[in-house]
Amino acid sequence: MHYDAESRTLPHNPFKALVAPRPIGWVSALGAGGQLNLSPYSFFNGVADNPEMVAFSSFGRKDAMTFAEEGGEFVCSFATLALKDAMNQTSAPLPRGESEFGFAGLATAPSRKVRPPRVAESPAAIECKWLQTIPMVPLGGGEATYFLVIGQVVSLYIDDRFVTPQGRVDTGAMRPIMRGGYFDYFAVDPESRFEMRRPAGGGDVPRS
Template identity: 75%
Template sequence: MHYDAESRTLRHNPLKALVAPRPIGWISAMNREGALNLAPYSFFNAVAGDPDMVMFSSFGRKDALAFAEEGGEFVCNLATFDLREAMNATSAPLERGDSEFAFAGLATAPSRKVRPPRVAAAPAAIECRWVQTVPLVPLGGGEASYFMVIGQVVSIYVDDAYVVEGRVDTGAMRPILRGGYQDYFVATPETRFELSRPPGAGG
Protein backbone atom coordinates (compact mmCIF):
# COMPACT_ATOMS: atom_id res chain seq x y z
CA MET A 1 0.00 0.00 0.00
CA HIS A 2 0.96 3.66 -0.32
CA TYR A 3 -0.14 6.52 1.89
CA ASP A 4 -0.18 10.22 1.18
CA ALA A 5 -2.11 13.18 2.56
CA GLU A 6 -4.57 13.10 -0.35
CA SER A 7 -5.33 9.38 -0.47
CA ARG A 8 -5.99 8.87 3.25
CA THR A 9 -5.71 5.10 2.81
CA LEU A 10 -5.10 4.78 6.55
CA ARG A 11 -7.19 6.28 9.33
CA HIS A 12 -4.08 7.79 10.93
CA ASN A 13 -0.97 9.31 9.36
CA PRO A 14 1.78 6.67 9.80
CA LEU A 15 4.68 9.15 9.80
CA LYS A 16 5.07 9.35 13.58
CA ALA A 17 4.87 5.57 13.87
CA LEU A 18 7.66 5.14 11.32
CA VAL A 19 10.02 7.92 12.40
CA ALA A 20 10.16 6.27 15.79
CA PRO A 21 10.98 5.87 18.53
CA ARG A 22 11.92 9.52 18.92
CA PRO A 23 13.68 11.18 21.85
CA ILE A 24 11.56 13.56 23.88
CA GLY A 25 12.77 17.09 24.42
CA TRP A 26 11.31 18.09 27.77
CA ILE A 27 11.90 21.80 27.34
CA SER A 28 12.10 24.28 30.21
CA ALA A 29 12.22 27.97 29.32
CA MET A 30 11.85 31.31 31.08
CA ASN A 31 10.61 34.66 29.80
CA ARG A 32 12.09 38.05 30.70
CA GLU A 33 9.80 38.40 33.72
CA GLY A 34 10.88 35.04 35.13
CA ALA A 35 7.75 33.03 34.29
CA LEU A 36 8.53 29.35 33.65
CA ASN A 37 7.31 26.90 31.05
CA LEU A 38 7.94 23.15 30.86
CA ALA A 39 6.63 21.08 27.96
CA PRO A 40 7.49 17.82 26.14
CA TYR A 41 8.29 17.80 22.41
CA SER A 42 8.66 14.59 20.41
CA PHE A 43 9.96 16.48 17.39
CA PHE A 44 13.35 16.87 19.06
CA ASN A 45 16.90 15.81 18.33
CA ALA A 46 20.59 16.68 18.18
CA VAL A 47 21.39 18.33 14.84
CA ALA A 48 25.09 19.24 15.03
CA GLY A 49 28.22 18.25 16.91
CA ASP A 50 30.72 21.06 16.32
CA PRO A 51 29.41 23.15 17.92
CA ASP A 52 26.81 20.98 19.65
CA MET A 53 23.27 22.00 18.68
CA VAL A 54 19.80 20.61 19.30
CA MET A 55 16.37 21.46 17.98
CA PHE A 56 12.74 21.09 18.93
CA SER A 57 9.78 21.77 16.67
CA SER A 58 6.60 23.40 17.97
CA PHE A 59 3.13 23.20 16.43
CA GLY A 60 2.23 26.86 16.65
CA ARG A 61 4.04 29.48 18.66
CA LYS A 62 3.62 27.87 22.07
CA ASP A 63 5.13 29.11 25.33
CA ALA A 64 8.33 27.04 25.10
CA LEU A 65 9.11 28.63 21.75
CA ALA A 66 8.08 32.14 22.81
CA PHE A 67 9.97 31.96 26.12
CA ALA A 68 13.09 30.50 24.46
CA GLU A 69 13.14 33.40 22.01
CA GLU A 70 12.36 36.04 24.64
CA GLY A 71 14.80 34.75 27.24
CA GLY A 72 17.34 33.54 24.68
CA GLU A 73 17.82 30.21 26.47
CA PHE A 74 16.20 26.85 27.15
CA VAL A 75 16.97 23.49 28.79
CA CYS A 76 16.29 19.99 27.41
CA ASN A 77 15.51 17.71 30.37
CA LEU A 78 15.72 13.92 30.00
CA ALA A 79 12.27 12.36 30.33
CA THR A 80 12.59 8.94 31.94
CA PHE A 81 10.27 6.04 32.73
CA ASP A 82 10.11 7.08 36.39
CA LEU A 83 9.01 10.59 35.34
CA ARG A 84 6.56 9.53 32.64
CA GLU A 85 3.40 10.68 34.44
CA ALA A 86 4.90 14.06 35.33
CA MET A 87 6.16 14.49 31.78
CA ASN A 88 2.70 13.76 30.43
CA ALA A 89 1.11 16.20 32.89
CA THR A 90 3.27 19.03 31.61
CA SER A 91 1.62 18.76 28.20
CA ALA A 92 -1.62 20.15 29.70
CA PRO A 93 -2.82 23.41 28.06
CA LEU A 94 -2.26 25.81 30.96
CA GLU A 95 -2.66 29.56 30.75
CA ARG A 96 0.43 31.41 29.53
CA GLY A 97 2.73 32.06 32.47
CA ASP A 98 1.28 29.30 34.68
CA SER A 99 4.09 26.97 35.75
CA GLU A 100 3.95 23.37 34.57
CA PHE A 101 6.56 22.60 37.23
CA ALA A 102 4.01 23.44 39.92
CA PHE A 103 1.14 21.77 38.04
CA ALA A 104 3.05 18.48 37.76
CA GLY A 105 4.55 18.65 41.27
CA LEU A 106 8.11 18.91 39.99
CA ALA A 107 10.94 20.62 41.84
CA THR A 108 13.37 22.84 39.97
CA ALA A 109 17.15 22.86 40.20
CA PRO A 110 19.35 25.76 39.06
CA SER A 111 21.10 25.45 35.74
CA ARG A 112 24.79 26.21 35.50
CA LYS A 113 25.00 28.61 32.55
CA VAL A 114 21.42 29.59 31.66
CA ARG A 115 18.53 31.16 33.57
CA PRO A 116 15.82 28.52 33.03
CA PRO A 117 16.04 25.82 35.70
CA ARG A 118 16.19 22.11 35.00
CA VAL A 119 13.88 19.41 36.33
CA ALA A 120 15.55 18.42 39.60
CA ALA A 121 14.51 14.76 39.32
CA ALA A 122 15.73 14.35 35.73
CA PRO A 123 19.05 12.47 35.56
CA ALA A 124 20.35 14.68 32.75
CA ALA A 125 19.72 18.10 31.24
CA ILE A 126 21.15 19.98 28.27
CA GLU A 127 21.48 23.75 28.70
CA CYS A 128 21.13 25.73 25.48
CA ARG A 129 21.26 29.26 24.16
CA TRP A 130 18.71 30.07 21.48
CA VAL A 131 20.24 30.41 17.99
CA GLN A 132 17.27 30.82 15.67
CA THR A 133 13.68 29.83 14.94
CA VAL A 134 12.94 28.49 11.47
CA PRO A 135 9.34 28.61 10.18
CA LEU A 136 8.69 25.30 8.38
CA VAL A 137 6.91 26.69 5.32
CA PRO A 138 5.26 23.97 3.18
CA LEU A 139 5.94 23.38 -0.51
CA GLY A 140 4.16 25.99 -2.57
CA GLY A 141 4.29 28.56 0.21
CA GLY A 142 1.66 29.56 2.72
CA GLU A 143 1.75 29.95 6.47
CA ALA A 144 3.99 27.73 8.59
CA SER A 145 2.23 25.55 11.16
CA TYR A 146 5.45 24.30 12.76
CA PHE A 147 8.46 26.27 13.96
CA MET A 148 11.87 24.66 14.52
CA VAL A 149 13.81 26.13 17.44
CA ILE A 150 17.58 25.62 17.30
CA GLY A 151 19.82 26.03 20.34
CA GLN A 152 23.55 25.73 20.94
CA VAL A 153 24.58 23.58 23.88
CA VAL A 154 26.54 25.49 26.52
CA SER A 155 26.49 22.98 29.41
CA ILE A 156 25.28 19.46 30.15
CA TYR A 157 24.25 18.09 33.55
CA VAL A 158 24.43 14.33 34.16
CA ASP A 159 23.78 12.66 37.51
CA ASP A 160 27.09 11.10 38.63
CA ALA A 161 25.30 7.81 39.28
CA TYR A 162 24.97 7.31 35.52
CA VAL A 163 28.57 8.04 34.53
CA VAL A 164 30.66 4.88 34.27
CA GLU A 165 34.33 5.07 33.28
CA GLY A 166 33.79 8.40 31.56
CA ARG A 167 30.74 7.28 29.57
CA VAL A 168 27.07 8.05 30.19
CA ASP A 169 25.03 4.89 30.79
CA THR A 170 21.95 5.94 28.82
CA GLY A 171 20.08 2.67 29.31
CA ALA A 172 20.38 2.82 33.09
CA MET A 173 18.50 6.14 33.07
CA ARG A 174 15.63 4.46 31.17
CA PRO A 175 14.70 7.37 28.90
CA ILE A 176 11.26 7.18 27.34
CA LEU A 177 10.83 7.56 23.60
CA ARG A 178 7.83 8.57 21.54
CA GLY A 179 6.18 6.38 18.95
CA GLY A 180 3.08 6.98 16.87
CA TYR A 181 -0.44 7.43 18.21
CA GLN A 182 -0.32 7.05 22.04
CA ASP A 183 2.70 4.72 22.00
CA TYR A 184 5.87 5.16 24.01
CA PHE A 185 8.99 3.02 24.33
CA VAL A 186 11.66 2.82 27.00
CA ALA A 187 15.40 2.31 26.54
CA THR A 188 16.99 -0.13 28.99
CA PRO A 189 20.45 -1.71 29.41
CA GLU A 190 18.99 -5.00 28.09
CA THR A 191 18.14 -3.47 24.71
CA ARG A 192 21.58 -1.96 24.15
CA PHE A 193 24.08 -3.33 21.64
CA GLU A 194 27.27 -1.98 20.09
CA LEU A 195 28.48 -1.76 16.51
CA SER A 196 31.85 -0.49 15.31
CA ARG A 197 31.69 1.60 12.17
CA PRO A 198 33.93 0.85 9.19
CA PRO A 199 37.30 2.65 9.22
CA GLY A 200 36.94 6.29 8.21
CA ALA A 201 33.17 6.35 8.72
CA GLY A 202 33.30 8.76 11.65
CA GLY A 203 32.23 8.51 15.28
Protein backbone atom coordinates (compact mmCIF):
# COMPACT_ATOMS: atom_id res chain seq x y z
CA MET A 1 0.00 0.00 0.00
CA HIS A 2 0.93 3.64 -0.35
CA TYR A 3 -0.02 6.32 2.14
CA ASP A 4 -0.04 10.10 1.91
CA ALA A 5 -1.97 12.90 3.55
CA GLU A 6 -4.43 13.10 0.66
CA SER A 7 -5.26 9.43 0.25
CA ARG A 8 -5.70 8.60 3.95
CA THR A 9 -5.57 4.87 3.24
CA LEU A 10 -4.96 4.22 6.94
CA PRO A 11 -6.97 5.60 9.87
CA HIS A 12 -3.80 6.82 11.62
CA ASN A 13 -0.74 8.48 10.10
CA PRO A 14 2.07 5.86 10.09
CA PHE A 15 4.96 8.35 9.77
CA LYS A 16 6.13 8.19 13.40
CA ALA A 17 5.83 4.40 13.41
CA LEU A 18 8.31 4.26 10.53
CA VAL A 19 10.80 6.83 11.81
CA ALA A 20 11.23 4.75 14.94
CA PRO A 21 12.32 3.94 17.49
CA ARG A 22 13.62 7.43 18.20
CA PRO A 23 15.91 8.45 21.08
CA ILE A 24 14.41 10.86 23.58
CA GLY A 25 16.10 14.15 24.35
CA TRP A 26 15.12 14.98 27.93
CA VAL A 27 15.97 18.67 27.72
CA SER A 28 16.55 20.97 30.68
CA ALA A 29 17.12 24.69 30.18
CA LEU A 30 17.18 27.91 32.20
CA GLY A 31 15.42 31.07 31.06
CA ALA A 32 16.81 34.58 31.39
CA GLY A 33 14.92 35.01 34.66
CA GLY A 34 16.23 31.75 36.12
CA GLN A 35 13.09 29.70 35.36
CA LEU A 36 13.87 25.99 34.96
CA ASN A 37 12.21 23.75 32.38
CA LEU A 38 12.50 20.01 31.74
CA SER A 39 10.76 18.46 28.72
CA PRO A 40 11.10 15.26 26.65
CA TYR A 41 11.56 15.52 22.87
CA SER A 42 11.34 12.46 20.62
CA PHE A 43 12.46 14.38 17.54
CA PHE A 44 16.01 14.35 18.88
CA ASN A 45 19.36 12.97 17.83
CA GLY A 46 23.08 13.49 17.46
CA VAL A 47 23.73 15.29 14.19
CA ALA A 48 27.55 15.65 14.11
CA ASP A 49 30.60 14.28 15.90
CA ASN A 50 33.46 16.60 15.00
CA PRO A 51 32.60 18.82 16.77
CA GLU A 52 29.81 16.93 18.51
CA MET A 53 26.33 18.40 18.08
CA VAL A 54 22.79 17.38 18.96
CA ALA A 55 19.44 18.74 17.84
CA PHE A 56 15.83 18.60 18.96
CA SER A 57 12.70 19.77 17.19
CA SER A 58 10.05 21.78 19.03
CA PHE A 59 6.43 22.09 17.92
CA GLY A 60 5.90 25.79 18.54
CA ARG A 61 8.11 28.04 20.61
CA LYS A 62 7.94 26.05 23.83
CA ASP A 63 9.84 26.79 27.04
CA ALA A 64 12.73 24.38 26.43
CA MET A 65 13.50 26.11 23.15
CA THR A 66 13.04 29.69 24.32
CA PHE A 67 14.97 29.07 27.54
CA ALA A 68 17.82 27.45 25.57
CA GLU A 69 17.96 30.57 23.41
CA GLU A 70 17.74 32.98 26.36
CA GLY A 71 20.33 31.17 28.48
CA GLY A 72 22.44 29.95 25.58
CA GLU A 73 22.67 26.44 27.06
CA PHE A 74 20.74 23.21 27.57
CA VAL A 75 21.25 19.67 28.87
CA CYS A 76 19.92 16.38 27.48
CA SER A 77 19.50 13.77 30.20
CA PHE A 78 19.26 10.08 29.31
CA ALA A 79 15.71 8.65 29.47
CA THR A 80 15.62 5.09 30.85
CA LEU A 81 13.07 2.39 31.55
CA ALA A 82 13.32 3.05 35.29
CA LEU A 83 12.52 6.74 34.70
CA LYS A 84 9.75 6.29 32.10
CA ASP A 85 6.91 7.51 34.31
CA ALA A 86 8.81 10.57 35.52
CA MET A 87 9.85 11.35 31.95
CA ASN A 88 6.22 11.18 30.85
CA GLN A 89 5.16 13.47 33.70
CA THR A 90 7.55 16.16 32.50
CA SER A 91 5.57 16.45 29.25
CA ALA A 92 2.64 17.96 31.18
CA PRO A 93 1.70 21.51 30.04
CA LEU A 94 2.69 23.34 33.23
CA PRO A 95 2.52 27.14 33.54
CA ARG A 96 5.64 28.90 32.30
CA GLY A 97 8.26 28.98 35.04
CA GLU A 98 6.85 26.06 37.06
CA SER A 99 9.57 23.43 37.25
CA GLU A 100 8.84 19.98 35.86
CA PHE A 101 11.54 18.57 38.15
CA GLY A 102 9.36 19.16 41.20
CA PHE A 103 6.17 18.14 39.42
CA ALA A 104 7.66 14.76 38.45
CA GLY A 105 9.46 14.22 41.77
CA LEU A 106 12.92 14.45 40.23
CA ALA A 107 16.09 15.85 41.76
CA THR A 108 18.50 18.21 40.03
CA ALA A 109 22.25 17.69 39.84
CA PRO A 110 24.71 20.43 38.85
CA SER A 111 26.20 20.31 35.39
CA ARG A 112 29.92 20.77 34.83
CA LYS A 113 30.16 23.40 32.09
CA VAL A 114 26.65 24.84 31.73
CA ARG A 115 24.15 26.37 34.16
CA PRO A 116 21.07 24.18 33.56
CA PRO A 117 21.10 21.12 35.85
CA ARG A 118 20.76 17.53 34.70
CA VAL A 119 18.32 14.94 36.03
CA ALA A 120 20.12 13.49 39.06
CA GLU A 121 18.48 10.08 38.67
CA SER A 122 19.54 9.73 35.04
CA PRO A 123 22.69 7.68 34.29
CA ALA A 124 24.01 10.08 31.64
CA ALA A 125 23.65 13.63 30.36
CA ILE A 126 24.89 15.75 27.45
CA GLU A 127 25.74 19.38 28.24
CA CYS A 128 25.30 21.74 25.30
CA LYS A 129 25.84 25.32 24.25
CA TRP A 130 23.03 26.60 22.04
CA LEU A 131 24.17 27.27 18.47
CA GLN A 132 21.09 28.21 16.49
CA THR A 133 17.37 27.68 16.00
CA ILE A 134 16.15 26.99 12.48
CA PRO A 135 12.47 27.53 11.56
CA MET A 136 11.43 24.56 9.44
CA VAL A 137 9.42 26.17 6.66
CA PRO A 138 7.39 23.60 4.66
CA LEU A 139 7.22 23.20 0.90
CA GLY A 140 5.37 26.09 -0.64
CA GLY A 141 6.36 28.46 2.14
CA GLY A 142 4.19 29.68 4.94
CA GLU A 143 4.81 30.01 8.64
CA ALA A 144 6.99 27.42 10.36
CA THR A 145 5.33 25.42 13.13
CA TYR A 146 8.41 23.36 14.03
CA PHE A 147 11.80 24.72 15.06
CA LEU A 148 15.09 22.81 15.01
CA VAL A 149 17.30 23.67 17.99
CA ILE A 150 20.98 22.80 17.56
CA GLY A 151 23.54 22.68 20.35
CA GLN A 152 27.26 21.91 20.51
CA VAL A 153 28.32 19.39 23.14
CA VAL A 154 30.74 20.78 25.72
CA SER A 155 30.70 18.01 28.35
CA LEU A 156 29.31 14.53 28.99
CA TYR A 157 28.24 12.99 32.29
CA ILE A 158 28.20 9.19 32.65
CA ASP A 159 27.47 7.24 35.82
CA ASP A 160 30.64 5.23 36.54
CA ARG A 161 28.56 2.05 36.94
CA PHE A 162 27.97 2.04 33.18
CA VAL A 163 31.61 2.43 32.10
CA THR A 164 33.25 -0.90 31.31
CA PRO A 165 36.81 -1.83 32.35
CA GLN A 166 37.73 -1.27 28.69
CA GLY A 167 36.58 2.35 28.93
CA ARG A 168 33.44 1.97 26.85
CA VAL A 169 29.92 3.06 27.81
CA ASP A 170 27.51 0.14 28.26
CA THR A 171 24.47 1.83 26.71
CA GLY A 172 22.28 -1.27 26.85
CA ALA A 173 22.80 -1.68 30.60
CA MET A 174 21.23 1.76 31.11
CA ARG A 175 18.00 0.39 29.56
CA PRO A 176 17.24 3.41 27.37
CA ILE A 177 13.68 3.92 26.19
CA MET A 178 12.81 5.15 22.73
CA ARG A 179 9.69 6.54 21.10
CA GLY A 180 7.65 4.76 18.48
CA GLY A 181 4.47 5.72 16.70
CA TYR A 182 1.07 6.28 18.28
CA PHE A 183 1.48 5.79 22.08
CA ASP A 184 4.26 3.21 21.71
CA TYR A 185 7.64 3.18 23.41
CA PHE A 186 10.47 0.67 23.14
CA ALA A 187 12.95 -0.47 25.80
CA VAL A 188 16.39 -1.63 24.71
CA ASP A 189 17.23 -5.20 25.62
CA PRO A 190 20.95 -5.33 26.54
CA GLU A 191 21.18 -8.81 24.99
CA SER A 192 20.10 -7.51 21.57
CA ARG A 193 23.37 -5.67 20.95
CA PHE A 194 25.61 -6.78 18.09
CA GLU A 195 28.65 -5.27 16.40
CA MET A 196 29.41 -4.82 12.70
CA ARG A 197 32.37 -3.27 10.92
CA ARG A 198 32.00 -1.34 7.68
CA PRO A 199 33.43 -2.70 4.41
CA ALA A 200 36.98 -1.72 3.53
CA GLY A 201 37.09 1.93 2.56
CA GLY A 202 33.70 2.58 4.11
CA GLY A 203 34.98 5.06 6.63
CA ASP A 204 34.98 2.75 9.66
CA VAL A 205 37.61 4.79 11.46
CA PRO A 206 37.61 4.87 15.28
CA ARG A 207 37.49 8.35 16.76
CA SER A 208 39.14 9.22 20.05
